[in-house]
Structures are given as C-alpha cells and as structure tokens.
Amino acid sequence: MELNIMVIGSGGREHALVWKLAQSPLAEKIYAVPGNPGIAELATCVENINVKDHAAVIDFAQRNEIGLVVIGPEAPLVEGLADDLIAADIKAFGPTAAAAQLEGSKIFAKQLMKKYAIPTARYEIFSDADAAKDYVRREGAPIVVKADGLAAGKGVIVAQTVDEALNAIDEIMTQKSFGAAGNRIVVEEFMDGEEASLLAFTDGKTVVPMIPSQDHKRVDDGDLGLNTGGMGSYAPAPIVDQNVLNAAVEKILKPTVEAMSKEGKTYRGCLYAGLMIVNGEPKVVEFNARFGDPETQVVLPLLKSDLVELMIACADGTLDGRTIDWSDESAVCVILASGGYPKSYRKGMAIDGINKAKALGVLIFHAGTAQRDGELITSGGRVLGVVTLDKNLRAAVEKNYKAVGVINFEGMHFRHDIAARALNRSKE
Numbered sequence: 429m430e431l432n433i434m435v436i437g438s439g440g441r442e443h444a445l446v447w448k449l450a451q452s453p454l455a456e457k458i459y460a461v462p463g464n465p466g467i468a469e470l471a472t473c474v475e476n477i478n479v480k481d482h483a484a485v486i487d488f489a490q491r492n493e494i495g496l497v498v499i500g501p502e503a504p505l506v507e508g509l510a511d512d513l514i515a516a517d518i519k520a521f522g523p524t525a526a527a528a529q530l531e532g533s534k535i536f537a538k539q540l541m542k543k544y545a546i547p548t549a550r551y552e553i554f555s556d557a558d559a560a561k562d563y564v565r566r567e568g569a570p571i572v573v574k575a576d577g578l579a580a581g582k583g584v585i586v587a588q589t590v591d592e593a594l595n596a597i598d599e600i601m602t603q604k605s606f607g608a609a610g611n612r613i614v615v616e617e618f619m620d621g622e623e624a625s626l627l628a629f630t631d632g633k634t635v636v637p638m639i640p641s642q643d644h645k646r647v648d649d650g651d652l653g654l655n656t657g658g659m660g661s662y663a664p665a666p667i668v669d670q671n672v673l674n675a676a677v678e679k680i681l682k683p684t685v686e687a688m689s690k691e692g693k694t695y696r697g698c699l700y701a702g703l704m705i706v707n708g709e710p711k712v713v714e715f716n717a718r719f720g721d722p723e724t725q726v727v728l729p730l731l732k733s734d735l736v737e738l739m740i741a742c743a744d745g746t747l748d749g750r751t752i753d754w755s756d757e758s759a760v761c762v763i764l765a766s767g768g769y770p771k772s773y774r775k776g777m778a779i780d781g782i783n784k785a786k787a788l789g790v791l792i793f794h795a796g797t798a799q800r801d802g803e804l805i806t807s808g809g810r811v812l813g814v815v816t817l818d819k820n821l822r823a824a825v826e827k828n829y830k831a832v833g834v835i836n837f838e839g840m841h842f843r844h845d846i847a848a849r850a851l852n853r854s855k856e
C-alpha cells in the first residue's frame with residue numbers, strides 16, 4: 429500500500445534519505461521539514477513548521493495523511509518527537525526519548541555498556557571538577573574527556589597531555605561551554621586503533637547491520653586540523669572484515685538492543701555504533717540514535733532493498749527474517765565546505781557547476797545550500813556532498829574528484845584524501 433512520508437531535517441543525511449525513500453514504489457508523496465533546495469527536487473519542503481512544536485508536526489502529519497515519519501537528527505529524538513507521534517497513532521522511524529538516551533547521555537550509554545559487558549573504553553563519571561582533575565592527574569595522558577549531554581559533536585576532547593585534559597574539564601564543567609550538557613562528564617581511557625561506523629536497522633528485537641563505513645572527522649588531509657561534522661566518507665570500510673563485523677554484531681549491536689529492551693527502553697530505528705578497532709577487536713566509542721552524516725550518503729546508495737519497507741518493519745516490530753541486499757560496488761562521498769569551516773565562515777556564495785558534475789554520473793546531496801533569486805548559494809559550513817559509486821573504491825574516488833573539480837564557490841575547500849586509508853591498506 430502506498431503511503432505519504434515525512435522526513436524531519438535539512439542536511440545531506442536527509443537528502444540521501446529522501447533520495448532513497450523516493451525510489452520506493454511504496455512512497456506516494458514525500459514531505460521534508462524543513463528540507464533544503466536539493467531535497468526540494470524530490471519532495472515538498474515545508475518550512476513553516478517548528479520541529480520543536482510537536483503538536484504542529486502531528487497536525488501537519490494528520491492533515492496530509494502521513495503514514496511514516498522519518499526523524500533524521502538527534503535533537504528531536506532526544507526531545508521525544510517519536511513518542512508524541514506514536515501516541516498520536518502516527519508511525520515513526522526513530523527511537524523514543526528514553527531509547528535515544530543512548531546518544532543523549534554518554535553516562536547512560538557507558539553505564540549500560542558496563543552493566544551488560546559490552547566492550548568499550550574504561551571510564552569514570554564525575555560531577556565535581558576537582559575530583560575529575562585528580563583522576564586525570566593519576567591516570568596521565570592521553571586521556572579522553574566527554575561532556576555527558578548533546579554538544580553538537582563538540583563535547584569530546586581527546587587530550588594528548590594532562591594539561592589539555594585539565595583545561596577541557598574547566599571548559600566543560602566550570603565555564604559551561606556546552607551548558608547543562610557539561611554538568612557531568614565522562615573521563616575515559618584513550619583507545620588506540622582505527623575507527624569505523626556500523627549502522628544497523630532494529631525493531632527492538634532483531635538487528636540487521638548495514639554495510640560498514642568510515643567517515644573523516646578532521647578538516648585537513650592526513651587527519652590533521654580541527655574536528656568537523658564530517659568531511660567525507662566511504663563504504664564498505666575494509667577495516668571491518670567479516671570477523672570484526674561478526675564480533676560487532678554479536679558482542680555489541682545485539683547485546684545493546686537486548687539490554688535496552690531489558691531496561692524497558694526498547695530501541696527501534698537506526699542504531700549507529702561508532703567503533704574503535706583495536707587489534708581486530710571492535711569496542712564502542714559512542715552510540716548515535718540516528719543515521720550518520722556523512723555515512724548515510726554512502727551507505728544508502730549501496731542499499732538495494734526497499735528503504736520504506738525496512739523502516740516500516742523497524743517501526744512495526746516485523747524485521748525478523750528480512751534479508752537486506754547490498755550492491756557489491758563501493759561508494760565515496762567528498763564534502764565541499766565553506767572557506768573557514770569548521771570555524772566561522774561566510775554564507776551566500778554562488779555555487780557553480782552542479783549540473784556539469786551531475787552529467788558526469790555523480791550524486792550531489794545538499795547540506796548547506798539556499799536559493800537566492802533563482803540562484804543556488806551557500807548557507808552552511810558543509811555545503812554539498814559529492815557521491816560516486818563504482819566497481820571498487822579506487823574507481824569511485826577517481827570519478828569523485830573529477831566531479832569535485834567542476835564545482836566551485838568562493839572559499840570552497842575539501843579533503844583530497846577521502847578513502848586513502850582503505851586504498852593504502854589494499855596496496856599492502
């Protein structure tokens with residue numbers, strides 16, 4: 429049966445979600461709240477609803493006979509949008525507020541992992557800055573300091589020296605740089621390994637992993653410079669071989685979903701495990717309660733199965749026995765960012781070359797764009813994601829940078845080494 433779908437969010441992740449949902453024969457009309465100019469080519473963008481106003485979201489959904497609401501970002505999940513939709517008898521893809529604590533509170537996540545013996549870094553929790561500092565001085569560096577709550581990806585400091593860790597504690601707990609998110613902190617052991625992202629569909633009982641991916645968080649080539657929301661991604665990530673994948677599913681994903689259910693916080697939706705692979709063993713760096721950005725931009729184009737069906741199965745608890753088909757190609761996403769990003773940057777720069785790039789057979793997912801007098805302009809730090817698929821990573825990378833070469837806006841910058849780690853590995 430066909431249904432109308434509403435996607436909450438406005439970034440590259442949501443553009444990729446809408447792009448994939450729109451391919452389903454089950455999708456009738458798609459709405460995005462608020463969406464962006466790229467999404468507007470595939471869906472109706474609704475800009476006059478405040479997502480924090482759950483009654484307004486429900487009212488719109490009821491008036492437009494929405495059969496499925498897909499919640500992209502973490503904030504509305506942590507704020508209970510899925511709970512309110514479900515209470516109004518509207519199907520939602522995404523966990524309830526209680527379940528989204530897995531991302532919303534690092535302390536909740538760490539305590540759950542400790543209780544259920546899910547592999548992660550050793551840690552201590554502090555609500556007192558002096559006690560935290562004493563602990564850091566005893567443990568020494570490198571060491572990792574994390575604000576408990578949501579901090580737009582900025583609440584984690586990987587300190588190379590004790591002084592850096594002490595400063596981080598001051599910044600989070602005394603200066604309250606992240607507000608109440610820093611009332612309590614986690615101080616944890618530094619894990620030395622390679623990171624990967626493993627996303628999974630779950631209906632609260634069954635867990636089906638997606639194809640493993642890797643993102644690039646630092647702004648400059650060679651993993652140097654400041655942390656960003658993500659400068660690119662690729663999939664599959666060869667670091668997650670069959671052994672690592674099995675271990676991640678059996679020791680992390682399944683036990684976590686089971687634990688959440690036992691705790692009375694049944695987790696449904698996309699469960700994102702940020703992994704650190706240390707000597708072939710995956711450990712949890714963090715959980716996210718949503719699809720990753722920019723991982724989604726490479727994972728969904730490789731998904732051959734129907735996303736609408738999968739999302740409904742997650743919401744309805746009927747995922748058991750479902751198989752998911754993946755393409756055997758590789759996907760690469762290069763993010764084109766505004767000059768200065770992740771620090772302050774200018775907006776409103778005209779964007780050239782998108783159609784030329786598309787003619788080269790690439791996908792362009794919009795993240796921070798806007799329309800001005802019929803012209804496409806920049807409106808965010810991460811502006812576009814250029815995505816290519818090809819028979820292997822090397823071919824996908826080559827195709828990608830050719831397309832990147834025809835796009836331009838003033839100040840545009842990007843990483844030149846997306847997927848380089850995987851390509852170097854395959855040379856070994």
Ligand code: AMP
Nearest residue numbers: 549572584586616617618619702713714
């Ligand atoms: P998070 O927001 O928890 O994913 O942390 C952001 C980034 O900090 C991660 O992607 C890792 O690169 C790094 N990180 C977090 N925790 C650790 C840890 N215990 N050891 C090493 N690196 C870490």
Ligand code: GLY
Nearest residue numbers: 643658720721722
């Ligand atoms: N790519 C990291 C995240 O979505 O949190």
